[in-house]
Amino acid sequence: MPCHGLGSARVFPVASVLLSLRRPRSSPRSFRVSYSSSIATPTQWLRRKFSIMAHPPSDFFEYTSGRWIFNDDLRHAERRRVFKVDELCRLAAEAVNRSPDAIMRMEKLAEGGFNRTFLITMCCGFQMVARIPYPATIPKYFTVASEVATMAFLRSSGLPIPEVYGYSPTPNNYIFMEFIQGTNLSDIWFGLGEGEIISISRQLAELESKMMLIAFPAGGSLYYAEDLENAAESASWPTRPGITLENKHFCVGPDTSLRLWYGKRSQLDLDRGPYESAEAALVRGAEKELAYLLRFGRPLLPFQRVRREAYKYQEQQPSDHIENLDRYRLIASSLIPRNLALNHFRIRHPDLQPSNIIVSRSPDSNLHVVGLIDWQHTSILPLFLLTGIPQQLQNYDDIGSQSLTRPSLPEKLDDLEETQQSGDMELYRRRLEYNTLHYAALTDPVGMLRRRLFCHASDPWEGETLALKVALIQATENWKMLTGGGLPCPVVFDPDDVRETIKLDAEQREADESLEACRVVIGFGPEGWMPAEHYEEAMAVSKKLKEDGLAAAESEEERAQVAAHWPLDDMDEEEYM
Numbered sequence: 001m002p003c004h005g006l007g008s009a010r011v012f013p014v015a016s017v018l019l020s021l022r023r024p025r026s027s028p029r030s031f032r033v034s035y036s037s038s039i040a041t042p043t044q045w046l047r048r049k050f051s052i053m054a055h056p057p058s059d060f061f062e063y064t065s066g067r068w069i070f071n072d073d074l075r076h077a078e079r080r081r082v083f084k085v086d087e088l089c090r091l092a093a094e095a096v097n098r099s100p101d102a103i104m105r106m107e108k109l110a111e112g113g114f115n116r117t118f119l120i121t122m123c124c125g126f127q128m129v130a131r132i133p134y135p136a137t138i139p140k141y142f143t144v145a146s147e148v149a150t151m152a153f154l155r156s157s158g159l160p161i162p163e164v165y166g167y168s169p170t171p172n173n174y175i176f177m178e179f180i181q182g183t184n185l186s187d188i189w190f191g192l193g194e195g196e197i198i199s200i201s202r203q204l205a206e207l208e209s210k211m212m213l214i215a216f217p218a219g220g221s222l223y224y225a226e227d228l229e230n231a232a233e234s235a236s237w238p239t240r241p242g243i244t245l246e247n248k249h250f251c252v253g254p255d256t257s258l259r260l261w262y263g264k265r266s267q268l269d270l271d272r273g274p275y276e277s278a279e280a281a282l283v284r285g286a287e288k289e290l291a292y293l294l295r296f297g298r299p300l301l302p303f304q305r306v307r308r309e310a311y312k313y314q315e316q317q318p319s320d321h322i323e324n325l326d327r328y329r330l331i332a333s334s335l336i337p338r339n340l341a342l343n344h345f346r347i348r349h350p351d352l353q354p355s356n357i358i359v360s361r362s363p364d365s366n367l368h369v370v371g372l373i374d375w376q377h378t379s380i381l382p383l384f385l386l387t388g389i390p391q392q393l394q395n396y397d398d399i400g401s402q403s404l405t406r407p408s409l410p411e412k413l414d415d416l417e418e419t420q421q422s423g424d425m426e427l428y429r430r431r432l433e434y435n436t437l438h439y440a441a442l443t444d445p446v447g448m449l450r451r452r453l454f455c456h457a458s459d460p461w462e463g464e465t466l467a468l469k470v471a472l473i474q475a476t477e478n479w480k481m482l483t484g485g486g487l488p489c490p491v492v493f494d495p496d497d498v499r500e501t502i503k504l505d506a507e508q509r510e511a512d513e514s515l516e517a518c519r520v521v522i523g524f525g526p527e528g529w530m531p532a533e534h535y536e537e538a539m540a541v542s543k544k545l546k547e548d549g550l551a552a553a554e555s556e557e558e559r560a561q562v563a564a565h566w567p568l569d570d571m572d573e574e575e576y577m
Contacts (some may be wrong), residue, residue: 059108060085060108060118061080061081061082061083062076062079062080063075063076063079063080063111063116064108064111064532065110065111065532066529066530066531066532067529067530067531067532067535068524068527068528068529068530069522069524069528069530069535069538069539069542069568070528070567070568070569070570070571071528071570071571071573072528072535072570073570074570074573075527075528075529078134078135078136079111079116079134079136080134080135081116081132081133081134081135083132083172085106086100088118088130088132088174089103089106089120091166091168091174091176092120092128092130092165092166092176094166095128095165095166095176096126096128096165096166096176098122098126102122102123102124103120103121103122103123104121104122104123105120105121106118106119106120106121106130107119107121109129112355112374114133114134114137114143114376114377115131115132115133115134115137115374115376116131116132116134117129117130117131117132118130118131118132119179127179128165128176128177128178128179129162129176129177129178129179130174130175130176131174131175131176131177132173132174133173133174133376137376138258138261138262138266139254139256139261139266140169140171140173141169141170141173141231142169142221142223142231142253142254142256143169143256143376143377144167144168144169144173144174144175144376145167145169145223145224145227145228145231146221146222146223146253146256146376146378147175147375147376147377147378148164148167148169148175148224148227149222149223149224149227149250150221150222150347150375150378151164151177151375152164152224153222153245153247153250154211154347154375156247157210157211157214158210159207159210159211159372160180160207160358160369160370160371160372161371161372161373161375162177162178162179162180162371162373163177163178164176164177164178165177165178169227169231180358180370180371180373181360181370182358182359182360182370182371183358183359183360184354184355184357184358184359185200185354185355185357185358185359186353186354186355186357188359189354192367196367199366199367200357200359200367200369203368203369204352204357204369207369207372208348208349208352211346211347211348211349212346212347212348212383212386214346214347215344215345215346216245216252216345216346216347216380217243217245217252217345218243218252218273218274218275218276218345218380219252219255219273219274219275219276219278219280219281219345219379219380219381219382220252220253220254220255220272220273220274220275220379220380221252221253221254221255221256221257221273221378221379221380222250222251222252222253222347222378222380223242223250223251223252223253224249224250224251225242225244225248225249225250225251226249228241228242228251228253229242231253239253239254240253240254240271240273240274242274243274243276252273252274252345252380253273253274254272254273254274255272255273255275255284255379255380256376256377256378256379257285257377257379257458258377259285259458259459259460260272260284260285260288260458262460262577263460263576263577264292264295264296264577265288265289265292265460268288268291268292268295270284270287270288270291271284271287272284272288275345275381278336278343278382278384279332279333279336281345281381281382281385282332282333282335282336282385282454283329283332285454285457285458285459286325286328286329286332286457286458287329288458289321289325289457289458289459289460289461290322290325290326292460292461293318293321293322293325293461294322297318297321297322297461298318298575299315299316299317299318300315300316300318300461300462300463300575300576301313301314301315301316301463301565302316302462302463302464303462303463303464303573303576304462304464304512304515304567305565305566305567305571306511306512306514306515306567307464307508307511307512308565309511309561309565310504310507310508310511313561313564313565315463316463316464316465318461320465321461321464321465321468323465324465324468324469324472325457325468327472327491328453328457328468328472330490330491331453331472331475331489331490331491332457334482334483334487335450335453335454335482336382336384337384337444337447337450338484339440339444341383341440342382342383342384342440342441342444343382343383343384344382344383345380345381345382345383346380346381346382346383346386347378347379347380347386348378348386349372349375349378350375350376350377350378350379351374352372356372356373356374357369357371357372357373358370358371358372358373383441384441384444384447384450384451385450385451385454386441387441387442387447387451388442388451445481446478446481446482449471449474449475449478449482450482452467452471453468453471453472453475456468456471460576462576463576466501466504466505466508469501470501470502470505472491472493473493473498473501473502475489475491476489476491476492476493515567518545518567518568521541522538522541522542523538524538528568542568545568546562546563546566546568546569549562549566550562550563
């Protein structure tokens with residue numbers, strides 16, 4: 001196993017240089033930025049105006065909202081999409097029963113991790129959004145078809161979702177939708193007062209509760225029945241029949257979760273749903289990764305280069321991950337909670353962060369959530385796999401929030417003034433009733449372990465099996481709590497193997513912390529994204545750090561390893577696809 005034979009722990013040149021960044025600096029970098037935990041979704045939006053009668057600017061086709069500290073050319077190439085602007089405008093106008101001549105201007109509105117968005121304005125003042133997926137967005141047909149159906153279904157259920165005017169899931173894919181007047185929550189989040197944050201959080205809890213009360217007959221992703229039938233008739237999109245909802249226009253079909261389609265995985269003819277049971281939902285991701293490794297697997301260095309030192313720069317074997325995936329499949333059926341209500345299929349926003357929440361102020365100056373956007377890759381899963389608090393909305397300082405303490409009334413409620421009594425009663429009622437099922441899933445003592453096991457078994461293999469193995473060890477150690485007793489755990493680890501694995505995990509956590517410190521100091525976010533105006537200075541800092549790492553090397557061999565595996569250099573990602 002890759003965790004054996006590591007010898008005594010030591011600090012390698014790369015880790016030691018990055019680790020030094022955690023010490024206070026006399027002159028902090030002025031270009032530090034906050035960033036989202038999701039896939040490269042910048043909050044700084046650029047707008048470009050032009051008359052559609054003129055030649056459109058080239059940045060309509062290029063990503064201009066930021067740069068990446070490594071593999072910058074590759075990230076931009078993935079997001080480059082050339083299209084016929086006049087044709088897009090014609091289709092947009094037809095979608096809302098207007099003439100293309102009515103379009104006054106088109107401007108770039110936003111660039112996220114998967115799409116480029118444009119705002120189209122008519123001469124009458126009407127505005128609409130045109131969204132075009134990047135060429136690298138997968139699975140192409142299913143992603144667009146599912147997102148459109150998901151938005152329409154949830155909008156019909158009373159949720160604040162933009163109306164879809166028109167779309168095409170075919171290779172020249174696009175979505176035309178309503179432009180919601182308002183402000184991105186990410187643009188004002190850090191300037192909000194406590195009362196406004198409480199109000200927004202309450203509204204989001206209400207909306208999530210409403211959404212997660214909707215029952216589905218199976219897991220996967222949501223589609224219009226007609227779109228899934230059209231996909232099934234195409235030889236390039238083999239798929240199982242969908243499971244229709246009570247509203248026969250909609251059905252549950254293949255899961256569009258990105259981890260199921262990443263890289264060469266999209267070439268595999270696999271069962272990606274619909275899932276007719278909680279156990280099927282638990283194992284399909286692991287089965288997908290097993291199929292990928294058996295066909296394409298080869299020894300790899302860890303993708304995260306800062307983690308390679310602990311493996312002494314040795315390639316890791318796919319057979320190790322296959323062994324742990326087989327262990328996961330042995331226990332998967334035992335991960336299903338005994339509370340049957342937590343096994344029902346539900347839906348939830350796949351990335352509920354502030355940049356995907358639109359708010360507006362009413363005449364009385366109160367903030368209201370008026371739109372939830374970006375529904376691509378939405379999955380329908382058993383509730384116990386969907387649960388969790390969005391990272392950017394998490395309250396880490398409040399003891400009650402940390403422990404997920406069940407809400408309670410003040411001890412001396414009767415002694416309070418009538419208005420305060422009424423307010424406390426209302427707050428208690430709302431906290432208690434918004435989402436009781438979600439609360440039950442959140443407070444399940446082994447719920448987080450279940451979700452870690454599911455995610456690590458489904459995630460694409462990147463040259464490491466450590467995260468899954470650690471979760472499996474924790475499952476064996478908490479087997480009775482996880483299953484309620486009964487049959488013994490079918491997975492057994494050697495005690496020496498466990499000690500070495502936990503030791504390696506601690507070393508890799510320290511390496512991760514070092515890289516995180518580097519991110520904060522230099523000011524880059526997920527996948528190395530940063531505002532374009534800070535790129536040159538950030539690259540200069542990265543170059544200096546690498547020079548320090550080379551200088552700290554104790555031998556020519558170590559110096560060569562630092563040079564070859566520096567975590568902020570460009571790298572070839574093809575073998576990890």
